[in-house]
Amino acid sequence: MPEPVVDLCVIGAGAAGLAAGIFAAEHNPAIRVELLDGAKSVGAKILVSGGGRCNVTHDVVTPDDFFGTRHLVRNVLAAFSVRETVEWFASLGVELKCEETGKLFPVTDKARTVLTALLTRARELGVVLRPGHRVSAITRLDTSNNVIGTDQSSRFVIRHREGETLARRVVLATGGRSLPRTGSDGSGYGLARALGHRVTPTVPALVALVLDDRCFHERLSGLSHEVEVETVVEGRSVDRRTGSLLWTHFGISGPVVMDASRFWSLARERGAKVEVCGNFLPGKTVDQAREWFLGRAADAPRRSLVKLVAEVVPERCAEAICLHVGADSQQACGQVPRALRDRLLAALTRFPFPVVRDRGWNFAEVTAGGVPLEEINFRTMESKVVPGLYLVGEVLDCDGRIGGFNFQWAWATGRVAGRAAAASLTAG
DSSP states (O other): OOOOOOEEEEEEEEEEHHHHHHHHHHHHHTTTTEOOOOSSSSSHHHHHHHTTTOOEEEESGGGGGEEEEEHHHHHHHHOOOOOHHHHHHHHHTOOEETTTTSSEEEHHHHHHHHHHHHOOOOOOOOOETTTTTEEEEEEOOTTTTTTTTTTTEEEEEETTTEEEEEEEEEEEEOSSSGGGGGOOEEEHHHHHHHOOOOOOOOOEEOOOOOOHHHHHHHHGOOEEEEOOOEEEOOOOOOEEEEEEEESSEEEEEEEHHHHHHHHHHHHTTTTTTTEEESSSSOOOOOOHHHHHHHHHHHHHHBBHHHHHHHTTSHHHHHHHHHHHHTTTTBBBGGGOHHHHHHHHHHHEEEEOOOOEOOOTTTOOOOEEBBOGGEEEEETTTESSSSSSEOOGGGGBBBBOOOOTTHHHHHHHHHHHHHHHHHOOOOOO
């Protein structure tokens, strides 16, 4: 068997893969690093993220912003803070700005700025980028008798579209299943399974939800407002959050819906009964809503019902909800029968969204599920199952909420893995 021609092979040249390659080459300039990517042009997911602006990270990132094994997430995030991330991008020539939402974007408002900086730095370090090299298999060789220096080396054969690559270390940075047109089609999970890893069920996350056509969403398309969204699985509340909901022609979207979507998708995947409910008066119970309604109706009994409801939701939404419960929106609020009033208040505080499906992988921004973090050494991102294999980014069972958190996970895991893999190698 000939000597490996690559010290470190990174499979996948997205955010996590590029970070891994760059940090590995910086940490150990003597090693040869190659990045294999299945797409003809790398970084497509970076370019489409954040509406084409690339939400690089968030001003405050905590383990609570992620879904995964929290103590392991905490340790990985601690290895590369937001401040260090901002400084790293500044060193690459990318200045970031913080918007009111806490999201950090390049000052150019162009995702291309981020990708160009990463690719430029990789090339400066001698990292070899090989697009169009879709990997079909990774085989670990038995190298118990092959010792390079003081390092009993793991060896891998990576089979891809252009042939084979022999490597001493491998970083699996293939991404998840979200936005498959960018190249992340879930193939990495098969590679991980073949090497002995488990993969938890994977479903679309950070994705809009499609509602039954009989709902009134289409007439509200384009309208957004604050809503408290609760997800209930088999009668148990599993998630409750408040944020901006966007009505669309197909259903509901917006940050609060996208963050909640993973819970609906995971429950549906396992065949559980799941409901998504909206409280259009965030923080208020039905009793508090009744007290508000009666007080306002007493103050202005001749005021139309729709005008009263429009105090707490946009008027278009108020009109739609009135019609939904069978109320005359122009009726004087002081003359609304108790039964009708109770139906209206129930709809305002616990509206059952008739979700029929999520919008699917082509629109999901991230994947929920993947290789369990328990199978990874959080200090190095090295597999506990396959020595010499490192796993980073979205291929792992960890997903963050909307707002740059998944990119921070990519940069952090990529840095930890790249540096650890480089440190494990000795110049042969």
